[in-house]
Amino acid sequence: MTKRVYFFGGGTAEGNGQMRELLGGKGANLAEMTLLGIPVPPGFTITTEMCTAYYALGKRWPEGLEEEIKANLKRLEDVMGARFGDPSNPLLVSVRSGARVSMPGMMDTILNLGLNDETVQGLIRRTGNPRFAWDSYRRFVHMYGDVVLGVPHEEFEALIDRMKEEKGVTHDTELDADDLKRLTEQYKELVLKKTGKPFPSDPWEQLRGAINAVFESWNTPRAVRYRELHDIPNDWGTAVNVQAMVFGNLGNTSGTGVAFTRNPSTGEKEFYGEFLLNAQGEDVVAGIRTPEPISRLKELMPDVFAQLEDIYRRLEQHYKDMQDIEFTVQEGKLYMLQTRSGKRTAQAAVRIAVEMVEEGLIDERTAVMRVPPAQLDQLLHKQIDPNAKVEVLTKGLPASPGAAVGRIVFNAEDAEAWAARGESVILVRRETSPEDIGGMHAAAGILTSRGGMTSHAAVVARGMGKCCVAGASELRVDEENKQLIINGRVFKEGDWITINGSTGEVIAGRVKLVDPELSGHFAKLMEWADQFRALKVRTNADTPEDAKKAREFGAEGIGLCRTEHMFFGEERIKAMREMILAKDAEARRKALDKLLPYQREDFYGIFKAMDGLPVTIRLLDPPLHEFLPHDEELIKELAQEMGVSPDEVKAKVVSLQEFNPMLGHRGCRLAITYPEIYEMQTRAIFEAAAQLKAEGGNPIPEVMIPLVGTVQELKILKARIRKVADQVLAEKGVSIPYTIGTMIEVPRAALVADKIAQEADFFSFGTNDLTQMTFGFSRDDMGTFLPAYLEQGILEKDPFMTLDQSGVGQLVEIGTQRGRSANPNLKVGICGEHGGDPESVKFCHRVGMDYVSCSPYRVPIARLAAAQANLENPRA
Numbered sequence: 001m002t003k004r005v006y007f008f009g010g011g012t013a014e015g016n017g018q019m020r021e022l023l024g025g026k027g028a029n030l031a032e033m034t035l036l037g038i039p040v041p042p043g044f045t046i047t048t049e050m051c052t053a054y055y056a057l058g059k060r061w062p063e064g065l066e067e068e069i070k071a072n073l074k075r076l077e078d079v080m081g082a083r084f085g086d087p088s089n090p091l092l093v094s095v096r097s098g099a100r101v102s103m104p105g106m107m108d109t110i111l112n113l114g115l116n117d118e119t120v121q122g123l124i125r126r127t128g129n130p131r132f133a134w135d136s137y138r139r140f141v142h143m144y145g146d147v148v149l150g151v152p153h154e155e156f157e158a159l160i161d162r163m164k165e166e167k168g169v170t171h172d173t174e175l176d177a178d179d180l181k182r183l184t185e186q187y188k189e190l191v192l193k194k195t196g197k198p199f200p201s202d203p204w205e206q207l208r209g210a211i212n213a214v215f216e217s218w219n220t221p222r223a224v225r226y227r228e229l230h231d232i233p234n235d236w237g238t239a240v241n242v243q244a245m246v247f248g249n250l251g252n253t254s255g256t257g258v259a260f261t262r263n264p265s266t267g268e269k270e271f272y273g274e275f276l277l278n279a280q281g282e283d284v285v286a287g288i289r290t291p292e293p294i295s296r297l298k299e300l301m302p303d304v305f306a307q308l309e310d311i312y313r314r315l316e317q318h319y320k321d322m323q324d325i326e327f328t329v330q331e332g333k334l335y336m337l338q339t340r341s342g343k344r345t346a347q348a349a350v351r352i353a354v355e356m357v358e359e360g361l362i363d364e365r366t367a368v369m370r371v372p373p374a375q376l377d378q379l380l381h382k383q384i385d386p387n388a389k390v391e392v393l394t395k396g397l398p399a400s401p402g403a404a405v406g407r408i409v410f411n412a413e414d415a416e417a418w419a420a421r422g423e424s425v426i427l428v429r430r431e432t433s434p435e436d437i438g439g440m441h442a443a444a445g446i447l448t449s450r451g452g453m454t455s456h457a458a459v460v461a462r463g464m465g466k467c468c469v470a471g472a473s474e475l476r477v478d479e480e481n482k483q484l485i486i487n488g489r490v491f492k493e494g495d496w497i498t499i500n501g502s503t504g505e506v507i508a509g510r511v512k513l514v515d516p517e518l519s520g521h522f523a524k525l526m527e528w529a530d531q532f533r534a535l536k537v538r539t540n541a542d543t544p545e546d547a548k549k550a551r552e553f554g555a556e557g558i559g560l561c562r563t564e565h566m567f568f569g570e571e572r573i574k575a576m577r578e579m580i581l582a583k584d585a586e587a588r589r590k591a592l593d594k595l596l597p598y599q600r601e602d603f604y605g606i607f608k609a610m611d612g613l614p615v616t617i618r619l620l621d622p623p624l625h626e627f628l629p630h631d632e633e634l635i636k637e638l639a640q641e642m643g644v645s646p647d648e649v650k651a652k653v654v655s656l657q658e659f660n661p662m663l664g665h666r667g668c669r670l671a672i673t674y675p676e677i678y679e680m681q682t683r684a685i686f687e688a689a690a691q692l693k694a695e696g697g698n699p700i701p702e703v704m705i706p707l708v709g710t711v712q713e714l715k716i717l718k719a720r721i722r723k724v725a726d727q728v729l730a731e732k733g734v735s736i737p738y739t740i741g742t743m744i745e746v747p748r749a750a751l752v753a754d755k756i757a758q759e760a761d762f763f764s765f766g767t768n769d770l771t772q773m774t775f776g777f778s779r780d781d782m783g784t785f786l787p788a789y790l791e792q793g794i795l796e797k798d799p800f801m802t803l804d805q806s807g808v809g810q811l812v813e814i815g816t817q818r819g820r821s822a823n824p825n826l827k828v829g830i831c832g833e834h835g836g837d838p839e840s841v842k843f844c845h846r847v848g849m850d851y852v853s854c855s856p857y858r859v860p861i862a863r864l865a866a867a868q869a870n871l872e873n874p875r876a
Contacts, residue, residue, distance in 0.1 A: 004050055005068040008034040009042020009244075010079045017319075022047050024239030026098030029339050036318065038311055039335050042079045043093070043243030044072040046211065048100065051237030054215045069211075073242075080244050085203035089126060090119035092136070092245040095210040097217055099238045102324075102340050105456045106226045106437075107238055108147045108217040110210045111280055112140035112245060116201040132250050134180035135172075139249075139280060141187040141199060144206065148213040151194045153433075159186050171289070173278055207242070214240045225437045228790070229464070231797075246335045248328040249280050253301075256281045259294050259308075261316040261323045264344040264462060265401060267351025267521075271312060273325075274452045281326060281337065290471055291452045304334050315339050320361050321370070322352050345401055345462050346371070346378035347519070354521040364528045365871055371525065373838040373865040378402065379522060380857050381467070382513035384500050391508040393486045393497075396447070396472025398504040399458035404445025404467040405498045405510050408491055410479045412439025419443065426497055428484055430477045432457040440466065445499045447506060449475035467501035475506070526554060526860060529867035534875045535844060536851035537862045538614075540831060542566065544605035550856035554863055557614040557700070558606065559764060559853020560831035563681060564622050566602045567595070574641065576627050581642055581652055585676055592680040599684035600691075607692045607699040616702040616764060616831070616853075617685055618743065619678050623666040625656035662772065667707025671717055678705075678717065682724040690732035701738045704764060709746040711755040718759055743831070745769035750815035757819035757826050764853070765812050767832030767840075771799050774808045800833065803840040813847045820848075829853055838865035845869035 006015040006023060008031045015023045017032030027045030034040050046069065053062040077083050082091035092114040097107035115123070115137045123133040138160075145151040163175065163183055175183070188199045200206050217223060218238045227234060248256035258281075259273025274291035276283050277300070283289050298305040308327060311334075315323045324342030328335050344352065353367035362370070381402035384390065406426040409415045412435065415427045419442035427443040429436065431450040440446055440460055445467040448457045452471050461468030476485040482493040486506070491497065498511040538559035539550030547558060567576045572595060579591035606615055629635050630653060639646040658664035671678040682703065689699040703721055708714045718740050729736060741762030744750055747770065753763070772779055779800050789795045803809055812830070819826045829851040834840035836858025844852050845866060854862050 002049070003047075003068075004062070004065050005044050005046050005072045006031065007042075007044045007072050007075055008040065009076065011037070015045065020100045021236075022049065022239075024048055024098030024100050024241075025102055025340050026096065026338055027239045027241050030241065030243070032318075033315075033336055033339060036314065038314070039333075041244045041246045041335050041337070042076055043241060044069075044076065045098070046240040046242070048237040048239045051215045051218060051239070052235065054212075055219075055237075059212070059216075069207075069242075073207075076242075076244060084114055084207075085119065086122065087118040088122045090114055090122045090203075092119075092123075093207070094241075094243050094245055095207070095214060096241045096243070097214045097238045098241050099218070099232070100236055101230075101232060102343065103223065103226055103230075103232070104343065104460065105433075106217075106223040107220070108214055109282065110140070110143050110147055110213070111282065112136040113144070113206050113210055114203045115140045116203065118201075119203070127250065129250060130177040131180065132247065134177050134184060135249050136247065136280075138180050138184040138187055139282075141184055141191065143282070144210065145187065145191045145194075145199070147217070148209045149191060149195050149199075151191055155190055155194070156187060159183065159190065211240050211242075214238065222435050222437045225441075229437070229441055234793075243337075246328045246330045246337075247280070248276075248330065249278055250331055252277050253332050254278060254328075254330050255297075255301075256283070256326075256328045257291070257294060257297070258324070258326050259312065260342045261312045261325070262342075262348070262352055264322070264324070264342050264348050265398065267344065267348035267355070269355060271309065281328065290450065290473065301329065301332065304329050304332065307334050311336060317361070320356070320366075322348075343462055346375040347401060349375055350379065350519070350525050351521045354524050365532065367525065368528050368532055368864070368867050369871055371864060373841075373861045373868065376860050376864060377857070379516065379518065380860070381516060383502065383516050384498065384507075385512040385514045388512045390498070390505070390511050393489065393506045393508055394472050394474040396449075396469040396475075396504045396506065397452060397458070398500070398502055399455075399470040400446075400461035400466055400468035401502040402445075402467040403498065403500045403502070403511075403513050404443075405496065405513060406444040407494050407496055408484055409439075409443075409493060410477070410482050410484075412436040412442075414493075415439030416442045426499060428475075428477055429457070430479070431455060432460070440464065445469075445501065447472065447475070447497075447499050449473060449477050461501075467499060469499045469501055469504050469506060472504070472506055522860075526863060529864045530554070531867075532870055533863065533866035534870045535841070535849060535862075535866040536829075537859055537866060538616075538829065538831075538851050538853040539856050539859055540835070540853050541606070541856060543602075544609040546856050547606050547609035550859050551609065551613075553856055553859040555613075555856065555859045556851070557616075558610055559616050559829050559835070559851060560704075561606060561615060561617045563599070563602075563618060563620055564626075566599060567627065572598050573627065577638060578642060579677075580624050580627060580656075581644065581649065585674075588674065589676050589680075592676055596680055596684050599681060600688045603685050603688035604691055607688055607701070608697065611692070612698045612700070614700040614702055616704050616741075616762075616829075617681075618704045618706050619681050620670060621667050621706040623656070623658065623661045623664055624670070625653065625658070625661065628653050628656065662769075662778065668705050668713045668717055669707065671705070671720075672713065675720055678721065679724050682721045683728055686725045686728035686736070686738075687732070689736050689738075690728060690734045693734045693736055694732070699736060701736065702762060703738065703740045704743055704762075705740070706743045706766070707746060707769075708742040708744075708756065709748045711752065711759055714742055714756055714759045739827075741827070743769075744812075744815050745773070747773055747811055750811040751818075753815040753818040754822040757821075757823040760819070760823070760826065762827035762829070763815065763819050765815065765828075765830045765832065767803055767808065767812070767830055767834045768800065770811060770832070771804065771808050774811060775799060775804070802837050803834040803843055805843050809843055809847075812843075816847050816849065827851075836862050838862075838868075841865035842869040842872070845875070846873060848875075 013031035013034040015031035020028045084091045095110045142156040146153045191199045255277040257275025263272045273294040326338040349371045356362045384403045406424040424444045484491040498507040538557040539555035540560040541547040542565045575594035582588040739761035741760045743766040745766035831853040835852040836854030
C-alpha cells in the first residue's frame with residue numbers, strides 16, 4: 001500500500017532528509033532535524049504524490065488519504081496531550097507547503113488552525129493570556145480568509161489600520177485583548193460579506209480547506225511564474241506539512257526569527273538574521289514589522305541564543321552547506337520550524353563554496369558543482385562609479401547587491417509593460433508580495449519602504465540577481481497616486497532614480513555605473529572549474545575591447561568575429577554603399593580597396609588582443625540591402641554623396657529587396673556572385689596577421705565561411721581564399737598556419753556534414769540560424785506567439801535562449817558525428833547565443849564538441865557549466 005502521510009515527533013520520524021522528492025524539502029528536513037534530536041514541533045507530512053493525485057482526480061482527495069490524515073492527527077494529539085477541536089484543551093496546527101526545491105513565499109501557509117469561538121476560550125483558560133488568544137484567532141481568520149476563502153489581504157489590513165488609527169497607536173502589539181476580540185468579529189463579518197458564508201467553525205472543515213489551498217497554491221500564477229524563471233517542472237507538486245503550533249506571540253519572552261548560518265549577501269562567515277519579539281513567523285517574512293538583528297537576541301535571551309548557535313553550527317556541519325533557518329521561541333523555549341539550503345547571491349555562493357573547501361567541510365568538486373553557472377551573471381553586475389557625485393536621498397537595507405538606474409513604477413504590471421517597450425525601471429513598493437514576481441523579474445531593481453533582509457523582496461531579488469534596497473523607512477510610497485515622497489521631496493511615476501543594493505542607498509537621478517572587479521574567491525573557483533572541464537571556452541567578439549574583456553574572463557580564443565559590424569562607421573558605410581551601387585566588378589574592387597585599410601586595422605587589433613589564441617573570423621554574412629537606406633530623405637542624401645540620381649539609388653534598393661532576406665542572397669551566396677568581397681576580407685585578415693607576426697606576435701587565423709549548404713560552395717570559396725591568403729603571406733615573407741572552415745547553420749549542411757567535412761578544417765554550429773531554419777521560426781517575429789507557446793506547454797523554453805536538444809540538437813549531433821566520420825581531425829564548436837547557456841553547454845559537452853563560444857560576459861558562466869558537465873558526465 002502507498003504510504004500517503006509521514007509522521008515526525010517525539011524523537012522519531014518516519015521520513016528523513018533524503019526523501020525530498022516525496023516529502024518536499026521542508027518535510028524531509030523536519031524529519032531529519034527530529035532524527036538529529038533538534039527541538040522541532042511534532043507533525044506530519046502529506047506527500048507530493050497526493051498533490052499530483054489531487055489534480056489528476058479533478059481536485060478530489062485520493063481514496064484513503066482522509067483516513068491516514070485522521071490517524072496521524074490522533075497520533076499528534078497523543079504526543080501533544082491536547083485534542084483537535086477540544087473546547088477545554090485545543091490542539092492548534094500550522095499548515096505549510098513544501099516543494100522539493102525551495103520556492104520562498106510562492107505558496108501558502110496558514111497558522112493557528114483549529115480556533116473557533118469555543119476553542120479560543122479553552123486557549124485563554126490554558127494560557128491565562130486573553131490578548132494572546134485573540135491575537136492568534138484574528139491572525140487565523142485573516143490568513144484563512146485570504147488564502148483559503150479568497151478575501152483580499154488588503155481588506156483585512158484596512159480594518160486593523162482603522163482600529164490602530166481609532167486607538168491612536170502605531171503597532172499591532174499596542175492593541176489590547178478587547179480590541180483584538182472586536183477585530184476578530186470584524187474580520188468574520190468581512191468574510192461573510194465577501195463570500196456569502198459564515199467563517200467555518202468546524203476544525204476538521206478548516207483543516208481540509210487549508211490542505212486543499214496548499215495543494216492549489218502550487219498552481220497560482222506567482223508559483224507558475226517562479227517555476228518558469230527557475231526551470232522547475234510543473235508536475236512535481238507540493239507536499240503539505242501539518243505541525244503542532246508553537247507560539248511566538250505569547251508576550252516578551254516569546255518571539256520568532258529567520259536566520260542564515262552565513263551572510264547570504266556577502267558569504268561572510270557570520271550568523272546573520274532577524275527576529276521579532278511577541279510575533280509570529282509571518283510577521284518577519286512578510287515584512288509587516290521591521291525586525292531586529294539576530295545579535296540583539298543574545299542580549300535579550302542569552303540561553304536561547306546559545307542554544308540557537310549550537311543548533312545552527314550542527315546543521316551547517318550536517319548538511320555541509322549554508323542553511324536558512326526559521327525558529328520560534330515560546331516562553332523561553334526554542335523550537336526549529338525549518339532548515340533548508342539558503343538562497344544566496346552569486347558573490348556569497350562563490351565565497352561560501354571556496355571557504356568551505358578551505359575549512360575542510362567540502363572538496364573542490366563539490367564547490368564547483370554547488371554554484372549555479374547562470375548565477376555568476378550577478379557577479380558581473382555593474383556598480384556605481386566611485387568617482388560619481390551622488391545625491392543620497394535616504395538609506396534602506398542593502399538587500400541584494402549591484403546597482404540599478406531606472407524610471408520609477410509602482411506596480412508589477414507597469415514594470416512588465418514599461419520594460420517590454422525598452423525602458424529601464426525601478427519597481428517601488430511598500431513591500432512586495434509573491435504576486436509581484438513578473439514585475440520584479442522585468443525591473444532593473446527593486447525598492448521597498450518596509451521589510452528586512454529576509455523579506456520577500458530581499459529573498460526573491462537575491463535569487464534573481466536583481467539589485468534591491470528594502471526597508472527604506474523614510475520613503476512614503478503612495479501607490480494610488482503613483483508618487484514617492486522622500487523627506488518631503490516628491491517623485492512621480494517615470495522619474496529617474498538610482499539604487500545601490502550593496503550599500504542600501506537611494507539616489508536622485510541617473511548615476512553612472514561601472515563594471516565590477518572580481519574577487520580572489522571567484523578566481524579560485526574558476527581555477528578549479530578549469531581543472532575539471534574538457535570543453536574549451538571561446539568568445540564572440542567583434543572589437544579589440546570585447547576581445548580584451550573576454551580574455552580577462554578566461555576566454556581561450558574567439559569563436560566568432562562578425563565582420564559586418566565593422567562596416568557601419570561613417571567613412572566605412574560610404575565605401576560599402578559605393579561598392580553596392582557599383583556597376584561592375586572593377587568599380588566594386590575600387591570601393592572595396594577603400595574598405596581594406598579599415599578591415600586590416602580591425603583584424604590587427606583583434607589578433608593583438610588575442611595574441612597566441614585562435615581567432616575565427618566569419619566573412620560577410622548579411623544581405624546587402626541592410627547597408628542601404630530605405631528612407632526617402634536618406635536616399636536623396638546618399639545619391640548626392642555618390643554623385644548619382646536618387647532614382648538610381650532607389651532602383652538598387654528595390655532590386656536588392658527580397659521576400660525572405662534570411663533565406664536570400666547572403667553569406668557564401670554573396671561571395672559566389674561577388675567574389676571580390678571575400679577576396680578583400682581575406683587580404684585584410686592576412687595582412688593584419690602578417691603585421692602582428694612581423695612584430696613578434698603569434699596570430700592564429702581561422703577563416704569561416706557562413707551559410708554553406710553544399711560541399712561545392714565550400715570547395716569554390718576555399719580555393720579562392722587559400723589563393724589570396726598564400727599570395728599575401730608570400731608578399732610579406734612570413735609563414736602563418738591558418739585553417740578554413742564553415743558555419744553549420746543550414747539543416748542540409750548538418751545532414752551532408754560527411755561531404756562538407758572533407759573540405760573543412762573546422763565546423764562551427766551557428767545555432768541561432770539553425771534554430772530559425774529548423775523550426776521555421778523568425779527570431780525577430782516570434783515574440784507575437786512565443787508567450788502563448790510557453791504558456792500552453794507547446795515549447796518548454798524559448799529555443800533561442802536554450803538549445804532545443806530533441807530537434808535542433810539532433811542536427812548538431814548528426815553533423816558532428818558525420819563530419820568526424822569523414823575527417824577525424826575536424827574541430828567542432830558552437831558560436832550561437834546558446835554557447836553561454838548552461839543547459840546548452842552541457843549538451844555541447846555530451847555530443848563531443850571541442851569548444852563553445854559566447855559573449856564576453858558569459859565566458860565565466862560557460863567555464864563553470866563546462867566543468868559541471870564533465871563532473872556529471874566525464875569524457876573518456
